[in-house]
Amino acid sequence: MPITLSSQAADTRPVLFDSHCHLDLPELLPQLELHLANAKAVGVESFLVPAVQSSAWLPLLELKRCYGFYIALGVHPWWASQTEVAALTELEALAALPEVCAIGEIGLDFALDEQSFVLQRQCFELQLQLAAKLKKPVILHHRKSQNELLQVLKQQQFNQGGILHAFSGSFAQGKAFIDRGFKLGIGGTITYDRAEKTRKAVKQFPLDALVLETDSPSMPLNGFQGQINTPAMLPLVLKELAELRGEDPQHIAQVLYNNTVQLFQYRL
């Protein structure tokens, strides 16, 4: 049977894992089927959807059962509150389920109002303790907080690893997390010329320390500002990463896909 151009393209197309996409948020959920079809059409085959607040936990478990997503349950620092801290008792039972592959999205965001810092820390530290207890990795959110995140990881001697999502920063900053067993989530940031430090750093990290992500619906790529980001954009992140590193995109895709699966696989 003659090989057509389209089947050739499909055979050689990299298979990708979007390690951070909020498919359960209102910007994406109403057209979930369409977003999944668009993503799969360009080779994005697997998705990790992290929760942002407690009301998302049960719906996410349901989505996981329907669509086979990888899911992480947790409270994002933007949602840190007394109510969410109280809900963490419920998180312990749910996150122990084998279908929950990580605790996330958790972390510290010091671009927010200073008044929120105490609750953010409390929420983060409790969830990190929970992840250690359940022996699950974490999905970390950071903004102006990488040093503080490292401090807490050290204080708690956290050794389950995970992903520092939406990595930006220098080689030394990234390496500090890699040395603590973390992968760096590489997303749309690297498509912006102004992200000079990050673009330089991603050329130097070992490939086995990287994973790909879109952070949909947030973080639109350069040239798509103002638009809702979707997992179908992930091949453009790969393309940029391959160009920066001067490496074969197919090879990068394969290594990064395996990195992501290995991080979570034994929990499925």
Ligand SMILES: [Zn+2]
């Ligand atoms: Zn996120």
